[in-house]
Amino acid sequence: MTAGVLLATGSGAVMPANACACGGVVSGDSSARVNSESAVLGWDGRRETVLMRLGMQFAGADAALIVPTPTPATVSAGNPDSLRELSRMTAPERVTEYDWFGSGSLGGDTSGAAPGSGPDVLGRVQLGPLEATTLRGGDLAGIREWLDTNGYQLRPEVSATLDPYLREGWSFVAMRLTSAKSLSGALDPVLLTFDSDRLVYPMRMSAAATTPQSVHLYIFSDHRVARVDPDTKPHTITTEFASPVGEPSDPDLKALAAGNNYLTELSIYIPDPATITSDFIFGPAAENVPVRDRIVSKEYVEILGLPAGYVLIVTGLSVIGVIASAVLRRRSAR
Numbered sequence: 058m059t060a061g062v063l064l065a066t067g068s069g070a071v072m073p074a075n076a077c078a079c080g081g082v083v084s085g086d087s088s089a090r091v092n093s094e095s096a097v098l099g100w101d102g103r104r105e106t107v108l109m110r111l112g113m114q115f116a117g118a119d120a121a122l123i124v125p126t127p128t129p130a131t132v133s134a135g136n137p138d139s140l141r142e143l144s145r146m147t148a149p150e151r152v153t154e155y156d157w158f159g160s161g162s163l164g165g166d167t168s169g170a171a172p173g174s175g176p177d178v179l180g181r182v183q184l185g186p187l188e189a190t191t192l193r194g195g196d197l198a199g200i201r202e203w204l205d206t207n208g209y210q211l212r213p214e215v216s217a218t219l220d221p222y223l224r225e226g227w228s229f230v231a232m233r234l235t236s237a238k239s240l241s242g243a244l245d246p247v248l249l250t251f252d253s254d255r256l257v258y259p260m261r262m263s264a265a266a267t268t269p270q271s272v273h274l275y276i277f278s279d280h281r282v283a284r285v286d287p288d289t290k291p292h293t294i295t296t297e298f299a300s301p302v303g304e305p306s307d308p309d310l311k312a313l314a315a316g317n318n319y320l321t322e323l324s325i326y327i328p329d330p331a332t333i334t335s336d337f338i339f340g341p342a343a344e345n346v347p348v349r350d351r352i353v354s355k356e357y358v359e360i361l362g363l364p365a366g367y368v369l370i371v372t373g374l375s376v377i378g379v380i381a382s383a384v385l386r387r388r389s390a391r
Contacts, residue, residue, distance in 0.1 A: 095140055098339070099277040099313035100256040106313045107258070108135050110246040121209050121233035123219075125259040128252040129179050129228040132189040135246030139309045143275055146305075147298040147322050149350035175199035176229070185245055188235050193228040200229070209233065218262040248309065256282070258337040266330035276321045276339060277314040283342040284323075291332040298322035299348040 097108040109124075124130075176195035181188065190207075192200065197220045204211050209231065211219075222229070230249060256276070263270055276282050281299040284292075299321045305311045321342075327333065 095143075095273050095275070096258070097139065097143065097275040097277070097310070097313060098256060098258060099315055099317065100253065101315040101317075103252060103254075105251055105253040105256060107249045108139055108246050108309060108313060109249070110135070110137075110140055121231065123209075123262070124230045124232070124249065125219075125222040125227045125262065126230060126249060126251040127227055127254075127257065129191050129193045130230050130249040130251040132180070132182055132184070132191060132230055132232075133248045133250075134184045135248045136307060136309045137245055139246060139305075139307045142305055142307045142310060143320075146302050146320060147275075147349075149352045152351055152353045175203045179228075183235070184232075184247060186234050187232050187247065189230055189232045189247070191228065191230055195223070197223055204231070207231075212265075214265045215262065218265050221261060222259075246309075256339040258339075260288075260333055260336045263327070263330055264333040268330075270327040270330055272323075272325040272327070272337075274323045274325070274337075276323070277310075277317045278319050278321065278339075278341075279317045280319050281342040281345045281347075282319075282321045282339045284325075284337055285340040286335040286338040288333055288335045288337075291327075291329065293326040293328075295324045295326075296321065296348045297324055298350075299342070299346070301347075 095110050099106045111122075174195050176192035176199060179191040179193055181190045183189075192203070195203070197216065200219065200223065201211060201216055219229075228251075232247070256278070258272075258274065260272075281296075283296075284294060299319075301318050302320045304318065305314055325337075
C-alpha cells in the first residue's frame with residue numbers, strides 16, 4: 058500500500074508478510090498481502106481527494122491500514138466504475154496509416170500534545186469489509202495506546218514513521234478489515250477528502266518497507282504534473298499518459314477532477330525504500346507535452362500496372378494480416 062501501512066489486528070504473533078509501498082503487510086499468520094494498488098488524485102487548490110483501490114489476498118487473519126492526511130479526512134465508499142473509466146481514458150490511441158507497399162519499414166517507431174495524550178476520534182464509517190476511523194491529535198505514545206486498545210498492532214519500525222506526521226499536526230485514517238471471509242482480488246475503492254495547501258500523496262511511512270516498491274497514480278490537474286519533492290532522483294518515474302481528456306461521466310471522477318481536464322498517469326518504482334524521506338509532492342511539469350501510447354495499423358498499398366494513363370490501387374492484401382500492425386510505445390521519464 059502506498060499511502061499508509063497494513064498492520065496486524067487482533068491477537069496473535071505479528072509476522073511480516075510481503076512488503077508493500079507503504080511500509081509492509083503484516084498479519085497474525087502472514088496471510089494478508091496487497092498485490093496491487095491504484096490511486097487517483099484531484100486538488101482544487103484547497104481541498105484534495107484521493108480515490109484508492111487495493112488488490113488483496115486475505116485468508117482470514119485480521120489486517121488494517123493507516124493513511125496519514127494533512128488535515129482530518131472525510132471517508133466514503135468509492136465506485137469501482139471510476140477506475141474502469143480511467144482505463145478507457147488512458148487507453149492507447151488507435152490510428153490507421155497508409156503506405157505504398159515496399160516503400161517503408163514494416164515495423165513501428167518507438168520512443169518516458171501532552172505526553173501520552175490520545176487522538177480525538179472524529180468519525181467512524183463502515184465501508185463493506187472495511188471499518189474506517191478518522192483520528193486527529195495526540196502524540197506517538199497516545200496514538201499507539203489507542204491503536205493497541207482498539208485491536209491494532211503496530212510494529213516498532215512502522216510506529217517510528219508516524220512520529221514526523223504527528224509532530225507536523227497531520228491526522229490519520231485507520232482502516233481495518235472486519236470480515237473473517239477470505240478475500241482475493243480488488244476491494245471496492247475508498248474516497249478520502251481533506252483540506253491541503255498542496256497536491257500531496259503520503260509516502261513517508263513507506264520507508265519502513267524492506268523490498269522495492271511500486272506506485273501507480275492518476276492525477277487530475279489543469280496541466281501535466283510531475284513530482285517536485287526531493288526524493289525523485291533515486292526513483293524511476295515514468296509518465297504513462299499525459300493529455301487533456303473529456304469530462305468524466307463517473308460522478309466520483311467528475312467531482313474529483315473538479316473541472317480540471319488534464320490527466321497525468323505515473324508509474325513509480327522505488328528500488329530502495331530507505332531513500333524515502335518525503336511525501337510525493339506534485340507541481341507543473343517542465344513541459345506540457347502530451348504522452349500517449351498508440352496502436353498504429355498500417356495498410357500497405359500496391360500499384361498494379363494498367364494500360365497507359367490508368368492505375369489501379371488495391372488494398373487489403375493478404376500480407377497485411379501478417380505484418381500490417383505495429384505498436385508505438387511512447388514513454389517519458391519524469
